[in-house]
Amino acid sequence: MSWLDAYTAPKQDIPPRVYLAISTLVAALLMALWCLLSYGGLVREDFLPTPDAVVRAAIAGIRDGSLLVNTAVSVGEIMSGFIIASVLAVPIGILMGSFKVVEAAIEPVTNFVRYLPVSALIPLLILWVGIGIEEKISVIFIGTFFQQLILIADVSRSVPHDLLDVSYTLGASRRTVVTRVLIPATMPGVMDTLRVTLGWAWTYLVVAELVAGNKGLGYFILNSMRGLFTDRIFLGIAVIGLLGLLTDQLFKAGRNWLLPWAQDL
Amino acid sequence: MRRFATLIAPIAAAVLAVGINAADPAAAETVSIAHSTWVGYGPLYIARDKGFFSKNGVDVDLIVIEDPKERFPTLMADKIQMIASTVDTALLYMKKPDDFQYVVAIDDSNGGDGIVANKDIKTVADLKGKSVAVNEGSVSDFYLNVLLSQEGLKESDLNVVNMTASDAGTAFVSKQVDAAVTWEPWLSRGKASEHGHLLVDSSTTPGLITDVLIAKTSWVADHKKDVAAIVKSWNEAVAYYREHPDESLEIMAKGVGGWLKDPKDFKETLTGIKFYGGEDNKTFFGTGEKPGPLSKTVADAIKVWSDQGRLQVQTSPDKLIDYEFVHE
Numbered sequence: 001m002s003w004l005d006a007y008t009a010p011k012q013d014i015p016p017r018v019y020l021a022i023s024t025l026v027a028a029l030l031m032a033l034w035c036l037l038s039y040g041g042l043v044r045e046d047f048l049p050t051p052d053a054v055v056r057a058a059i060a061g062i063r064d065g066s067l068l069v070n071t072a073v074s075v076g077e078i079m080s081g082f083i084i085a086s087v088l089a090v091p092i093g094i095l096m097g098s099f100k101v102v103e104a105a106i107e108p109v110t111n112f113v114r115y116l117p118v119s120a121l122i123p124l125l126i127l128w129v130g131i132g133i134e135e136k137i138s139v140i141f142i143g144t145f146f147q148q149l150i151l152i153a154d155v156s157r158s159v160p161h162d163l164l165d166v167s168y169t170l171g172a173s174r175r176t177v178v179t180r181v182l183i184p185a186t187m188p189g190v191m192d193t194l195r196v197t198l199g200w201a202w203t204y205l206v207v208a209e210l211v212a213g214n215k216g217l218g219y220f221i222l223n224s225m226r227g228l229f230t231d232r233i234f235l236g237i238a239v240i241g242l243l244g245l246l247t248d249q250l251f252k253a254g255r256n257w258l259l260p261w262a263q264d265l
Numbered sequence: 266m267r268r269f270a271t272l273i274a275p276i277a278a279a280v281l282a283v284g285i286n287a288a289d290p291a292a293a294e295t296v297s298i299a300h301s302t303w304v305g306y307g308p309l310y311i312a313r314d315k316g317f318f319s320k321n322g323v324d325v326d327l328i329v330i331e332d333p334k335e336r337f338p339t340l341m342a343d344k345i346q347m348i349a350s351t352v353d354t355a356l357l358y359m360k361k362p363d364d365f366q367y368v369v370a371i372d373d374s375n376g377g378d379g380i381v382a383n384k385d386i387k388t389v390a391d392l393k394g395k396s397v398a399v400n401e402g403s404v405s406d407f408y409l410n411v412l413l414s415q416e417g418l419k420e421s422d423l424n425v426v427n428m429t430a431s432d433a434g435t436a437f438v439s440k441q442v443d444a445a446v447t448w449e450p451w452l453s454r455g456k457a458s459e460h461g462h463l464l465v466d467s468s469t470t471p472g473l474i475t476d477v478l479i480a481k482t483s484w485v486a487d488h489k490k491d492v493a494a495i496v497k498s499w500n501e502a503v504a505y506y507r508e509h510p511d512e513s514l515e516i517m518a519k520g521v522g523g524w525l526k527d528p529k530d531f532k533e534t535l536t537g538i539k540f541y542g543g544e545d546n547k548t549f550f551g552t553g554e555k556p557g558p559l560s561k562t563v564a565d566a567i568k569v570w571s572d573q574g575r576l577q578v579q580t581s582p583d584k585l586i587d588y589e590f591v592h593e
Contacts, residue, residue, distance in 0.1 A: 126441065131436050131442070212398075212428055212436075214425070214426075226575075227402070
């Protein structure tokens, strides 16, 4: 039973083959459960669609092009909101975690805003921003930016003091310490934060497309709720989930490629 | 151990209680009726608080579920037994031609819904090519389509911008769209804005935007006594309101609550609707042989939704209207 011993040790790597096998097995079990519940007639079809109903909905969506358009529109909105939020949150967050002056200025406001439910702000966003794509990007931005700030500030706060002290001892200037030690040391954590918050950005999609949406996956799901088309609701959710899985992998690969020295951090 | 026991005892008791309830079908079944926060549903609270339901031998629980997208799945899953909603809404959720039955009419929008538009838009026909905010698939959308078809127009002739009725009001007031299909209080606000006026309201289309009590056909068949008692209580409540308006306003405002909890606001909003009492219901429903105006409204809704491809089944008014109870 030496393999069992090896695979159950905490924080130890397991062979990629085994990793993949476990992931596939769990996914297959979930699929089997879905098939059992739907084909087995244990749950009514209008409450839980069968897998082939979802596939047929997907084929219909691909045929008339609507699925691709909806996906493209949503990806555009999410990425715009997310990129604008990240470009601002990364530098401000790093400064917040490292300079008490910046922290005092920004953190209390951030902690106030990040608790606000974005859906409650929609009437105000209509008045201030309008009903175009700016409004949707604003929803995504508000939903992600303030969370990113707090997380990135934490990342930069947890850079060990020893690193800075050693650099000073070796004669580095303040500027060098910030640009050559502090910022590189935050990068692995920053990448992880971006990866996690991109997922959060997606969760705001339905809220974002409540107003003046006539394309997009969020609109598609909302519209399918009217009439309870569970197969289309599942399709929308599945596409969002798959996109999430894909971007997550891209982020992981990007982290390994950009920060090869930080693979174990 | 004793701490554990004090913790677990109430939970065990609760589990047991639920188990007993579920296992005793002989106990009087509670009929849950879901509705949104709207003046039209006020007499349900008169019927409850004045004891009409219990006098007629039915146990009713009134629940607020604002969004029809949540209300109908709740009914379909048998978590509730009846819904107060507009005629057109139920059609969207039907998976079989006779899934639901309309058993009694509740109220008719009489100016409570409408379209506010920029001042240069003088008729419904002028909406052509303009941006119009409307909640797709909602009662507002149904209303807009019926008005457009009277002018020989289609929704595709407009630039439709999809959003909820109150967001539509907000968007119109802040000049983001040329017109909005919405309801009170946004009709008043739109009218009061510098650039806007009331283009049309529901007082010109009586019987079109009508709330009804809706239940699953299979449930109605097994609960005829309950349904009859509820319909009777409803008609009694409307009669009571007409005789004692001031007391009724207090009861209704308190019961419906939300943004209508002040009897003054309730009374003001009430001017936009008309209740269906016992006699009104007889005329509005008609009989199987001689259907009343309700049949036309259902037919209109079937036409609008099937033109938009929103209907999942082919159906007809006589499959959905239950003429029995209003004549008892």
